Amino acid sequence: MMEEYKWFLRDEVVDAGLCTFCGACAAICPNGRIEFRADGPALKEECPRNGQGACMDVCQRVVTFASKIGPNIFGFKAKPPSLLGQYETMVAARATDPKIQEAGQDGGAVTALLSYCMDQGLVDGIIATGDVGKPSSRVVRSKEELIETAGSKYSAVPVLSALKDAEDITNAAVVGLPCQVYGIRKTQFFPGMMAHGYEVGDNGERIKVPNVAYVIGLFCTENFNYDKLAGFMQEKGVDISTVRKAAIHLDSLIVTTDRGEHGFDLNDLWNAGCVQDGCVICRDAVSKLADVSAGYMGSGNGWTTLIGRTAKGALLIKAAEEAGYIETKPDIDLHRIEEFAGLKMQRFNWELARRLDEGKKVKFYWASDYPGVVGEVKGTFYVKIKTNAGIIDAKQIAKAAELAEKYGDGTLEVTARQCVEIQGVSGANVDKLMTEIYASGLATIGMGYVSACVGMDYCKEGLVETKKLASELTMAFAQKLTPHKMKVGIAGCANDCVRSRRHDIGIRGQVRPEIDTEKCNGCGRCAELCRVDAISIVLGKATIDRDKCVTCGWCIRGCPNEAAVEVERGYAMMIGANDARRPADGILLKSFCTKEEIPKLIDAVSNTFLKYRTKPGRERLGNVMRQVGEGRFIKEVLDQV
Incomplete structure (x- = not known):
């Protein structure tokens, strides 16, 4: 009997029936301590971290973090979770090469796309599943x-474990099921993975993972335990080692051997316990985080539905068609695909209810699919509801209170970032709560929570309007998630009550004064009012020191002779500040911006940030600016507007 070493993932994921056999944990361990057995991954030797290192970080059944990973994949177009996920194009496709059509699944469109990638030098290796009889992960x-690995395999395989064998690969494509897509995306983008260059091994070196150029995700309803499936098929007179091809159509698993086709009812396979435990509690049928998703549903026999989700995924489909690798048609039965995905969610809900009723351990790994949902110490969650920079109408706050009573512990918290949090939400209630939040018009996503003071509409010292601007920015960027921790603060004047200088993007009202020397009699009232000693009386006239002036406008308001006059009013924008572990003020990007310029400038800042960042995750704007050079960064931003 093999010795069992204490391991966090074994206790919390594998033994809890959550493991999907994706293989990410084995791929990312720098010491090769993880092996896959028939019942899942296990430690081959004792781990000094108790398995609470990179393997735990990358496991998508601990937490998906899809809401944080999504912006790294989809950029500003990242949206809240939906049944089919977001996408740019959807077509039915098949390979034009008869050899690929024959070897591939449902017309061979996926194999044709990968063939195009290899021919064009877009990838020099593919992480996929090889062999039909007893599938294994491999580097193609x-x-x-x-061609040898073409076609679907329906046994659970730790596909991503092959990443550790791909050190010679520069750009890889990864082909996998939805769970494996989550695994590779966490390997790419989980905060802490790339930020720290992965975990350091006992030899002092870090694990090397190739650049993942494309992620091709497959449709999936369930996957099977190889040994149980082999035993079931043997009882029906089919040797699994003779299977050359397999496909799921409607309610049957169809396998092809030298003796012809054999069909097995999926219900019988379920009842025989052939389905992996981790599959039963999976929510994603269509690989929502892939560049391209593919499956037979919705396209008819001999065709594959291709969903181009990211911009580069949609471009890949188009380029492969133009190059003659695939042919496409627009005839897609969207309702069938939605029904297909909906049935998997329905099954997930049944399984979740069953496990909760039986008192089994459940990790609500999917809660972080939703932006604004954060785990609490006691195992529940709080949900951040955005306000319009601190303003929320009576109906909305009443709705939030109603939802807090219905799904939380009955309490609301008003945060320093001008959000309202529903506290104490159980994992089982997250989906229902978020459905009601979106339906009621409340929001939990957007641009890093825009904070704003009351501005000139309420405050006598306010120079510019703030609340409406904050609301417009929130709405403008509600479906364009900016990079991680892109916090925005808007102050109406130089008093800076919201501390805009310490936000990633700080916006402050300003007015430029000048002295009308004909009206000025040198009374000195403006100098008395100036809080920064920027005004002095020289030869009987007020003089402004521009280096000291903070453009607050007090001299204009207080001059009894109307000699201090306003010549310009607008917004100053500062970028790159931080108010967390290493506090630092922002650097001036532009003075006296118009209200219309601000969204364009924010777009340009975010685009430049995305261009130069090297550590997807918790990298802040100011860090990237310093790495690039603050002057160069600002120049590139201003050149875009």
Whole structure:
């Protein structure tokens, strides 16, 4: 009997029936301590971290963090979770090469896309599943190997574990099921993984992972335990080692051997316990985080539905068609795909209810699919509801209170970031709560929570309007998630009550004064009012020191002779500040911006940030600016507007 070493993932994920066999944990361990057995991953030797290192970080059944990973994949177009996920294009496709059509699944469109990638030098290796009989993960390095591995396999395989064998690969494509797509995306973008260059091994070196150029995700309803499936098929007179091809159509698993086709009812496979435990509590049928998703549903026999989700995924489909690798048609039965995805969610809800009723351990790993949902110490969650920079109408606050009573512990908290939090939400209630939040018009996403003071509409010292601007920015960026921790603060005047200088993007009202020397009699009232000693009386006239002036406008308001006059009014924008572990003020980007310029400038700042960041995750704007050079960064921003 193999010795069992204490391991966090074994206790919390594998033994809890949550593991999907994605293989990410094995791929990311720098010491090769993880192996896959028939019942899931296990430690081969004792781990000094008790398995609470990179393997825990990358496990998508601990937490998906899809709401934070999404912006790294989809950029400003990241949206809240939905049944089919977001996408740019959807077509039915098949390979034009008869050999690929024959070897591939449902017309071979996926194999054709990968063939195009290899021919064009877009990738030099593919992480995929090889062999039909007893599938295993492998690195495909040639088109000949690609044809050999074509077609779907329906046994659970730790596909991502092959990443550790791909050190010679520069740009890889990864082909996997929805769970494996989550695994590779966490490997790419989880805060802390890339931020720290992965975990350091006992030899002092870090694990090397190739650049993932494309992620191709497959439709999936369930996957099977190989040994149980082999035993079931043997009882029906089919040797699994003779299977050359397999496909799921409607309610049957169809396998092809030298003796012809054999069909197995999926209900019988379920009842025989062949389905992986982790599959039963999976929510994603269509690989929502892939660049391209693919499956037979919705396209008819001999065709594959291709969903181009990211911009580069949609471009890949178009380029492969133009190059003659695939042919497409627009005939998609969207209702069938929605029904397909809905049935998997329905099954997930049944399984969740069953496990909760039986008192089994459940990790609500999917709660972080939603922006604004954060785990609490006691195992529940709080949900951040955005306000319009601190303003929320009576109906909205009443709705928030109603939801807090219905799904939380009955309490609301007003935060320093001018949000309202519903506290104490159980994991089982997250989906229902978020459905009601979106339906009621409340929001939990947007641009890093825009904070604003009351501005000139309420405060006598306010120079500019703030609340409406904050609301407009929130709405403008509600479906364009800016990079992680992109906090925005808007102050109406130089008093800076919201501390805009310490936000990633700080916006402050300002007015430029000048002295009308004909009206000025040198009374000195303006100098008395100036809080920064920027005004002095020289030869009987007020003089403004521009280096000291903070453009607050007090001299204009207080001059009894109307000699201090306003010549310009607008917004100053500062960028790159931080008010957390290493506090620092922002750097002036532009003075006297118009209200219309501000969204364009924010877009330009975010685009430049995305261009130069090297550590997807918790990298802040100011850090990137310093790495690039603050002057160069600002120049590139201003050149875009």
